[in-house]
Amino acid sequence: MFGGSGLGAAIAAMEGTSGRPLVWATAQYLSFAQVETIVDIDVTLAVHGQKTTQARAVGHVGGTEIITVNAALGSRTFPRDKTYGSPPEVEQPNDCPLRERFSGVTDSLDSRIEQRWALPVGAKKPSELEPGRIAVWSRMPELLEPSAASFAVLGDYVPMGISFTQNGQAGSTSLDNTLRVIQVVPSDWYLLDIRVDAISNGFGHGVIHIWSIDGELCAIGSQSCIVRSRKPGEHSPPKRLVEASDQSSATIKKSNL
Structure with missing residues (x-):
């Protein structure tokens, strides 16, 4: 399961349960959901106030927890809304080259996202x-x-930024995702402004600012990742991600952490 899709599913479940839009969510990835398994998401509204809800969601396959998410949801009014900063100066999407995929998996979430190097x-x-x-x-x-x-x-997509800064000689596995939603703005394209802050002790850390094509700040994400060496151009996902396996979750955790 693509990590961001797990967080996205949990967000949709919490928004639907609370009836409120997301402000902030953070996800910790605990194990892997393999192909043809069903992930159930249990939502708890820990605090449901007049304007703000604090919620939890746990995604699991059977008795194995896959993802745990904490979130704040709600909507308030304030007379002086403002965002700060601006997107980087880059060429428009139609003037930028397609991002090539090297993965052998053709039917995946990542393969359905069109991307162009800005x-x-x-x-x-x-x-x-x-x-x-x-x-x-x-x-x-x-x-x-x-x-x-x-x-x-x-x-x-912090892992993509890590790979790029390492000339393709590093691959990453997400440990977590944090998302802060500023505003949901319709846009033909979104600009992912990816900043790798550090790679240290085998872990990478970075931040993503998501901008609309008109330069409006939509959301801010951050991640920490396990970083591994790899050959440039090598991008086949581990077998566990594309085939069902009889391995126990304990074995999977031990072999990949």
Whole structure:
């Protein structure tokens, strides 16, 4: 299961249960949901106030927990809404090259997300905007309408930033995802402004700002990841992600952490 889709499903479940839009959510990935398994999501509204709800969601396959999510939901009015900062200066999507996929899996969530490397203005090929920072235009034409759940999917790309900054010689597995929703703005494309803050002790850390094509800040995501060495261009997912297996969750956890 693509990590961002797990967080997105939990967000949709909590929004539906509470009747309120997401403000913040953080997910911890505990194990893997394999192909042809069903993930059930249990929602608890820990505190349901007049304007704000604090909620929890646990996704599980049978008795094995896959993902746990804590969240705040609600909507309030304030007379001076404002966002700060601005998106990076990059070429428009139609003037940017497609991001190639090297995975052998053709029917996956990632394969249904169209992405283009956001070229710095005047650049001829993909490059870092500054050390540790890249940008990617993204859209999901076959999938979700703009929502907090779709931003959860788009916010799961710090590992791509880590790989890019390491010249393709690193692969990553997400430990967590945090999403803060500013506003849900319809947009043909979203600009993922990915900043890798650090790689240390075998773990990578980074932040994503999600901008609309008109330059409106929609959401902010952050992640920590396990980082592993790999050969450039090597991007086949582990077998456990594409085939059902009889291994126990304890064995899976031990072999991959």
